[in-house]
Amino acid sequence: MGLIVCAAIALMSAAANACTRLIYETGNKTFLVARSMDWMEDPKTDLWAFPKGMKRDGGLGTGSITWTAKYGSVVASFYGVATVDGMNDAGLVANTLYLGESDYGDAKASGKPLISVGAWTQYALDNFATVDQAVDALSKEPFAIVAPALPDGNAAGGHLSLADATGDSAIFEYLNGKLMIHHSPKYTVMTNSPTFDEQLAISAYWKNIDGLSFLPGTINSPDRFVRISWSLNAAPKEKDERLAVATTFSLIRSISVPLGLSEAGKPNIAGTIWRSVSDISAKRYYFESAYSPSIFWVDIYKLKLAAGDKPSHLDLNGHPIYSGDVSGKFLPAEPFKFLSN
Template identity: 65%
Template structure:
């Protein structure tokens, strides 16, 4: 037992040295009576140029990387957050499937062109899932067959595009998808309720096991590093009560995300895994209600997916958030028709 704890402690210490380009956190909160909520923070070294986008069903798509791109027609409508408006990194569809892409420095997608498979930009990874699947089980079954190869071009800011994907649904099911050394690994269980960045998810679980032996009421690691945030949030998520009232449950989710956030203006060029929180989201899966919390504005706003005019054949809709407009309450009326953004593509 002592040897195993020593090994876990060594793993926890080693994880502190892993550099990461951002410091996001994702949680899956279980309310009372089988109500589920997903919270997420976006921590990044600069503003992410994020707008909110809503897409209709029966929308024709392609993988965004030119010749050899995979093609599909969306089955579900969805709402999501654009990242530099070249990637969907957060969102939910009208079936309740909710997804979040977080940075993972260890990601390695292999030689996409040599795979012989249709190609998909990493910017469209989450959107592909939201467009095609209603449940986590459905997504796991389909994506485990690897119907495409991911292409990860450089981001507009020059950073490597590298991430892992978390999915949750209205049953409380959860799955984490990672590509390590060119191979897809899927962690699928309702117990996988927290995800941060490095190290890879399997090692995050081991680190959490170590801190469980310490006991969160006695001591928890306090830095903004990914491994510490994973341990801290795992304890806090289990410590808070399962609320029945929707408004109270959502307040609890947002309070958890704020508790793990990095204050605006705190940056360390020598520690790229510490980056300011830019925005937070929270998804009420059962109500199909999507909350957005921009750190530059004083209030939270939300979108009821059912209030958007997203029928087959309708145009994509955009909520322009450039200039950080002050929004509050339900804002579906503020979405305007817009040409969908193009997924991140290799530079020609």
């Protein structure tokens, strides 16, 4: 057995993580971004509408970075302390997935303004319209990330993916205290461990295998990366908007994990709690809870996202059954506070 094959198998057996993100291109050369949120318990996700003009900070008190939101956004929260998913009114989509290898370095020793890992995704949505803009600005490392433990006691480590209306894509990972950026429209799939460069190496090996005859089948992260990459390339590029959304949902469902599945001692391998699809062209954010039998969506154009508007939120506590357009159901609310010590 060759060295590459051995390495691929070793990585697949060693990695056990959750969540998947993909970018689907339609026949009209527009793009939809889907992600699954896999976790060992319900992370109490709500949807929020944050207007442009909001005064923000990194959530860590004195020394935190501050900014004013240039763009409005609809986002999904995580335990009420982090933004982990969403799209802004310029069409930038952000998805943060768990990454056990994350190491943000010694933030206090950096001498830079601080930002909670819970605010990282929101910072991108508030400040950038395109992936190029984000890569240019974030590569200068304007802040140092602090990652306190999550409310459930688990480590808060993740990598951030961005996509825009052109299909451009970038993935940001902090490894051994250093920022790694993978920037290319070719990067249409992201899962979790191992790190993205190693995922690409595994995927390159599997490109030589006939996917109609055999694909790796476990719920481990590298296997999911390979399977969804093959499915994404095989899926037809639909021109009809409804079919395009349906195809994107079918892809992310196909790689999801059964609800309730968990493994003792591995909090990051678990069932799919919810899925989202961001239709960048239509500026529509779709959401599907594994606890509910239907899909609902938010039209960004219908939200109050102008400067001076108040933040609002859609309470998903208790898993209410929503269907169709819920843009009018958002109610004014004080924004959640980002994860802190």
